Amino acid sequence: MTETSQPRPLRVLAAMSGGVDSAVAAARAAEAGHDVTGVHLALSANPQSFRTGARGCCTIEDSRDARRAADVIGIPFYVWDLADRFREDVVEDFIAEYEAGRTPNPCLRCNEKIKFAALLDKALALGFDAVCTGHYAKVIVREDGTRELHRASDMAKDQSYVLGVLDDKQLAHALFPLGDTVTTKDEIRAEAERRGLAVAKKPDSHDICFIADGDTQGFLAGRLGKAEGDIVDESGNVLGTHEGAYGFTIGQRKGLRIGTPAADGKPRYVLDISPVNNTVTVGPVAALDVSALTAIKPRWCGAAPTGPGTYTAQLRAHGGETEVTAELVDGSLEVTFTEPVRGVAPGQAIVLYDDTRVVGSATIAATVRAATAAV
Numbered sequence: 001m002t003e004t005s006q007p008r009p010l011r012v013l014a015a016m017s018g019g020v021d022s023a024v025a026a027a028r029a030a031e032a033g034h035d036v037t038g039v040h041l042a043l044s045a046n047p048q049s050f051r052t053g054a055r056g057c058c059t060i061e062d063s064r065d066a067r068r069a070a071d072v073i074g075i076p077f078y079v080w081d082l083a084d085r086f087r088e089d090v091v092e093d094f095i096a097e098y099e100a101g102r103t104p105n106p107c108l109r110c111n112e113k114i115k116f117a118a119l120l121d122k123a124l125a126l127g128f129d130a131v132c133t134g135h136y137a138k139v140i141v142r143e144d145g146t147r148e149l150h151r152a153s154d155m156a157k158d159q160s161y162v163l164g165v166l167d168d169k170q171l172a173h174a175l176f177p178l179g180d181t182v183t184t185k186d187e188i189r190a191e192a193e194r195r196g197l198a199v200a201k202k203p204d205s206h207d208i209c210f211i212a213d214g215d216t217q218g219f220l221a222g223r224l225g226k227a228e229g230d231i232v233d234e235s236g237n238v239l240g241t242h243e244g245a246y247g248f249t250i251g252q253r254k255g256l257r258i259g260t261p262a263a264d265g266k267p268r269y270v271l272d273i274s275p276v277n278n279t280v281t282v283g284p285v286a287a288l289d290v291s292a293l294t295a296i297k298p299r300w301c302g303a304a305p306t307g308p309g310t311y312t313a314q315l316r317a318h319g320g321e322t323e324v325t326a327e328l329v330d331g332s333l334e335v336t337f338t339e340p341v342r343g344v345a346p347g348q349a350i351v352l353y354d355d356t357r358v359v360g361s362a363t364i365a366a367t368v369r370a371a372t373a374a375v
Contacts, residue, residue, distance in 0.1 A: 011035045230280075233268075249273075
């Protein structure tokens, strides 16, 4: 049984970002007979009056778009101020992770800490049964009443990766009305237009919602300041300088500003970021290959697996799958790749799948290079 065949109508709090997906999700929940209330989360203390291009979210314009959509659907609507919680749990965490030389994913943190923690806690306290969002993923209810998180029917739009932080208690109160949709985004927009929703033609938001202009390096520089250091090769030879190690990510090729070309004439990539001595290490692309990793802070979408197992893993929100063996050892997840993968960065999330079912996720803490493992 899927989430769309609930045994009784639910009191549903629909998180409405002001975009087309969340508006259609709220409309579908209401059409299914649920008692729906819309809520827009004010996540910025100083929201911009208008978005910049198609970037960003949570602006004044977005809250107005969400309110208009709720009016058309015919549901009550509120704006909840979660700016302080968002700043502490998502923005400050994002800055601290980059400062520590890691590459975080703020969307996962927002789903974990805001939409399915702060928002869900408040919803349950007010008597709601579930929180509804416009994510493309599915919750499947088994005959014994347990719930599983699965990939969306349309893999091209699947967003289960950023929901891999949800535990079974949170899944028990989650609705994703778009998860069974096997349509193009144009068809979702056409549905919104048929429903009279003005957001039908609104551009999608991109990049990081609290960095509206998309300049992550500029955002970090404004908060962490310049911190000049060296760019070195694998032998420690200084090749250039940088203005902040936080401005680099593992696997980065462009923007290195290295004056000396490599001996083999081939491009170099960021291999390591060390906040301790403020250095960025670069090298050949082959050195990016990773054969294994250790991940911490695992979160399971159900019971934790016992013993070693074979899964597929996803390492980026828009990345593909790769086969792995994984085992929980002393609270950490030890993962070995069947074939080496490239450009894995500490701070990223690894999400494990059993076919389409999301097993759980963890935060990458350390990697083993394939070249090192082969020595």
